[in-house]
Amino acid sequence: MMPINSIMIAIMFITFFIACKRDAFLVFVFSIIGILTALFSLKFAVFSPYIATIEIFQMPLMSILYMLILLTNSLIVCIFSYFWSKKKSDIYYKEEFYLFLLISTLGGMVVIIANHAVSFFIGIELVSISLLGIIGYTIFSDSSFNAVLKYGILSGISSICMLLGMILMFCTTGSLNINTWGLYIEYAYLYQDYLFLIGLALFFSTILFKLAFFPFHLWTAEIYEGAPIVSLGHLSGIYKIIFLLILIRFFSFFNGLENNELAFFTGTIACISILFGTIRAVFEPDIKKLFGYTSIAQSGYFLALIMTGFHHNKINLENINFYIVSYLLGTLGVFSILNLIDHLYKNSKKNYNIQRYVGLFWNQPFLAISATIMLFSLVGIPPTCGFFGKYYLFLNIISGKFSILGVSGFIGSILGMYCYFKIIAVFYQKVPKIVSNNVGNNNIALFLLKLIVFVITFLIILFGIFPQILINFLKLNIFL
Numbered sequence: 001m002m003p004i005n006s007i008m009i010a011i012m013f014i015t016f017f018i019a020c021k022r023d024a025f026l027v028f029v030f031s032i033i034g035i036l037t038a039l040f041s042l043k044f045a046v047f048s049p050y051i052a053t054i055e056i057f058q059m060p061l062m063s064i065l066y067m068l069i070l071l072t073n074s075l076i077v078c079i080f081s082y083f084w085s086k087k088k089s090d091i092y093y094k095e096e097f098y099l100f101l102l103i104s105t106l107g108g109m110v111v112i113i114a115n116h117a118v119s120f121f122i123g124i125e126l127v128s129i130s131l132l133g134i135i136g137y138t139i140f141s142d143s144s145f146n147a148v149l150k151y152g153i154l155s156g157i158s159s160i161c162m163l164l165g166m167i168l169m170f171c172t173t174g175s176l177n178i179n180t181w182g183l184y185i186e187y188a189y190l191y192q193d194y195l196f197l198i199g200l201a202l203f204f205s206t207i208l209f210k211l212a213f214f215p216f217h218l219w220t221a222e223i224y225e226g227a228p229i230v231s232l233g234h235l236s237g238i239y240k241i242i243f244l245l246i247l248i249r250f251f252s253f254f255n256g257l258e259n260n261e262l263a264f265f266t267g268t269i270a271c272i273s274i275l276f277g278t279i280r281a282v283f284e285p286d287i288k289k290l291f292g293y294t295s296i297a298q299s300g301y302f303l304a305l306i307m308t309g310f311h312h313n314k315i316n317l318e319n320i321n322f323y324i325v326s327y328l329l330g331t332l333g334v335f336s337i338l339n340l341i342d343h344l345y346k347n348s349k350k351n352y353n354i355q356r357y358v359g360l361f362w363n364q365p366f367l368a369i370s371a372t373i374m375l376f377s378l379v380g381i382p383p384t385c386g387f388f389g390k391y392y393l394f395l396n397i398i399s400g401k402f403s404i405l406g407v408s409g410f411i412g413s414i415l416g417m418y419c420y421f422k423i424i425a426v427f428y429q430k431v432p433k434i435v436s437n438n439v440g441n442n443n444i445a446l447f448l449l450k451l452i453v454f455v456i457t458f459l460i461i462l463f464g465i466f467p468q469i470l471i472n473f474l475k476l477n478i479f480l
Helices: 004-019 026-046 059-087 096-113 115-133 143-173 180-185 194-210 220-226 229-253 258-284 287-309 317-344 365-379 383-401 403-427 445-465 467-476
Strands: none
Touching: 004 026, 004 096, 004 194, 004 365, 026 059, 026 096, 026 194, 026 445, 059 096, 059 229, 059 317, 059 365, 096 115, 096 143, 096 229, 115 143, 115 229, 115 445, 143 180, 143 194, 180 229, 194 229, 220 287, 229 287, 229 317, 258 287, 258 403, 287 317, 287 383, 317 365, 317 383, 317 445, 317 467, 365 403, 365 445, 383 445, 445 467
């Protein structure tokens, strides 16, 4: 509970300073201190293999790993958001962004360690409501307003479905404890209890919406288009982390995928999500919407990895977590570079068309090379850590004999390679500068942002050449 307390204290201080005196730098400093304190407090939680403070929370070591990833992601987004807000003259109140960021981080941490429907639902709503502010912070833009409106309505409906599902499962089991639900799924004759099945279906439909699986994907592209570029690193990070952990936890209740109906259902969703996301991304010229569609495909890959990892009761959490870390490094790195480009150059174009980045290598070779490495990792090309992530994915698919899923994953990988390679080709076109050459004057800020990009790039290469380093780290943080 110590990391959560650190974030809550930071939120209280920030709220106090916003009420008394608006100072964006001071609020930024307190946000950084709160996140760093929460990260430091994780060190003490590691020494306790299992912490059960009260019935509504529990903290296994796997949760500590996910909290570490979530806090690191929030720290990087917080740093980039400060320099992003300084450059945005149309944002009058810059302090609230950090409040939204910390509240969503707090909600994600609550979800990660939740063991009760009440704490779980509160964490989900903390994330969802604060993300409304993060997505719509540039509300004067038409695309941003449409994104907030669509996400707000759909997210509210999905939350109602989740709440109704929890109520139906409570009516059957008489408990709001998630572990009790797991025991009921594992030992009860589930398929004759239609009330519990309806509740479970409503619950999972909300998870499918949050992770943008097909056919619950309709909000994704417009959200990515309307949200500020600095928000996308947080949006793609926090959603993937907390909801994938929920999927992993609930799949473990089913004692493997011995049930043919469940295997068929999850496999079909994974296949369609992979194919739809990559096919739609091939024809998308806007780079933000392109990553929105590829995130749908990535959700399909995640589901495929989870369902094959739990097939025949074989739990490959190391493979799953390796893929998650490699994906988050790639996406966070790409959005950091796009944000850094906005910091370096005046946005002469209002959109994020791929052609905006023509000749990036000849203007900023470091950023172009780093972006190339990150895109290589997302598509699974050696020597990046994304290669081993895809290797573990197809290894699980082949060992589980999921032939249709393997074919869909292979086709999706080829199409994804085309999507990312058309971006890379634009970087190295030798043409006159298209973006404005008015470079920012803050050399310290520029050095700090480039240093973060360099560290992410270095980790992608390091884990790609020496994957055992990351594997050993993940083994130390897994509790079964």
